[in-house]
Amino acid sequence: MEDLFGAEGNASELMDQATTLVMTYAPKVVLAIVTLIVGLWLINRFIAVLDQKLGQKDPTLNKFLCGLFSALLKILLLISVASMVGIATTSFIAIVGAAGLAVGLALQGSLANFAGGVLILIFKPFKVGDVIDAQGYLGSVREITILYTIVDTFDNRRVVIPNGQLANASLTNMSVYDTRRCDMSFGIGYGDDIDKAKSVIKGLIEADDRALSDPAPMIVVGGLGESSVDLTVRAWTKSADLWPFYWDMQEKVKKAFDAEGISIPFPQRDVHMYKTE
Secondary structure, three states: OHHHHHHHHHHHHHHHHHHHHHHHHHHHHHHHHHHHHHHHHHHHHHHHHHHHHHHHHOHHHHHHHHHHHHHHHHHHHHHHHHHHHOOOHHHHHHHHHHHHHHHHHHOHHHHHHHHHHHHHHHHOOOOOOOEEEEOOEEEEEEEEOOOEEEEEEOOOOEEEEEHHHHHOOOOEEOOOOOEEEEEEEEEEOOOOOHHHHHHHHHHHHHHOOOEOOOOOOEEEEEEEOOOOEEEEEEEEEEHHHHHHHHHHHHHHHHHHHHHHOOOOOOOOOOOOOOOOO
8 A cells, every 4th residue: 555655646746747847848948939930930031131132232242141141040049049948058059169160170161162252252353243264164153152153154054163162263254344355366378468468357347336446456467377477456345245246257357358369378288209219
C-alpha cells in the first residue's frame, strides 16, 4: 500500500511540475511564435519596399542590399525569439559566433566573393546594364548579387562570375563613354594610288551618318607589308553603332575598291624550280 501511495504521490508531483512548466513557458512560447510570424512578415514587407525604392534609383545596389538586410534582420529576429523563450542569448550568440567562425573558415572563397561584391558596389567599376569584357566573357551585366555577377553574352548564354575574381582582376567596361573609336585596316597593292584609296575610304566614312565628324576620322599609311601597303583607318561612332559600322565598312570598301580598280592583295610566293644534273 505504501508503494502504491508513493507512486501516486510521485505522479501527482510530476503533474504539478508539468502544469507549472506549462503555465510558465506556454505564454512565452506562444508570444515567441507570434513574434516570429509577425517579424518575418514585417521583414518581408520592409525588403519589398526597399526593393521597390532601390530598384527605381540604383538597380546595381538593389539585389545586393536586399539580400544582405534580409539575412541580418532574420538573424536578429531569431536571437530575439530565442531570448523570449528563455534561452540565454549570450551563450547563443557565442555558439553562433563559433559556428560562424567555422563556417567562415570553410567558406573562404565565398567570403572573398562577398568582399568583392562590396568593393564592386563601393567603387562601381561597372553597373547593371553595362557591357563588360571580363574573365574571358563579353556581355551585358544582368545582375550583381552578394556573391556573384550574372552576365548575359551576346550569343544568348548566361555566365555567373564570382565577385572575388572580378574585384581582383582587370576588366574592360565598354559602356562608360557614349562614343568609341573604330579601328580598321585595309591593304592596297604597291602599284595602286595611295591618295585615291584614301579618298575613296574618306568618302565612304563621310557618307555614313553613324560616323562622327568630331573627332575627325584619320586615314594614314600604317605599315608596308610584304605584299601590300596597309592603310590604318580610325573613325569615331556612338558606342551602340561601333560594330554595325565596322562590318558595313568592310563590305563597302571592298566593293568601292573593286569599282575604282584598286587591288586588295593577298599573300603570294614566287616559287623557282631549278633543274640540277
